[in-house]
Amino acid sequence: MTKKYNPVVYFEIPVTDIDRAIKFYKSVFNLTFEREVIDKNEMALFPFLDESAGISGALAKGEIYKPTNNGVVIYFKTENIDKSLRMAIESGGQLLYPKTSNGDLGFVAEFEDSEGNRIALHQSSN
Template identity: 65%
Template sequence: MNTPHNPVVYFEIPVTDVDRAITFYQAVFAFEFEKDIIDGNEMAFFPIKENGSGISGGLAKGEIYKPTTDGCLLYFRTADITETLALAVQNGGKILFPKTSNGEWGFVAEFEDSEGNRIALRQFVR
């Protein structure tokens, strides 16, 4: 199937404590969240710009949501990987893969969030 759209449209990050995860992601990225209960699951939604590029998603707590470092890997854009990694560590995260050059594509890194998920970072070269 040939589609004019990017194939991924939404993500959910499993959490065991929504408020702790909100505090972590607010401290690391300065995101604001909207909370809701959907199908019995506690959710907190990342910001979304209707005409912006990329996708958005939420933090999700419920019986089917289990944090892991072994699952899918999400990349968050950042202007400064070094600063973002420092904020992650200062707020209870740990570095899993240090800032590494991807040549002309910029830099990447990975950290474990407050819930035990592997999260990746991407810093584009300007």
């Protein structure tokens, strides 16, 4: 029998100023980061708990990391999409896609972060 799994296990968000990016994501999502250097790249690791659902990743600064709002879109779960969107804008982000109903699934919205990346939000309907 083939083992079933969720195919995405990790992400990296490119940044040009890791301190600015940490401050931005901390203010939007109230997160703490663990800093590391991996293969000469500066990383700020998002929290990860084995017992929790979902994946985690890092803010990544290095020669190969180029922020863009034209690439892959990562959705962050939020309990209050209005507050998260407001915090993103107050922290220097820009609104790209306003809060929109996703039917029975809840709501989505998108903003550009402090580094120029397109980031999405998702709030479940329940």
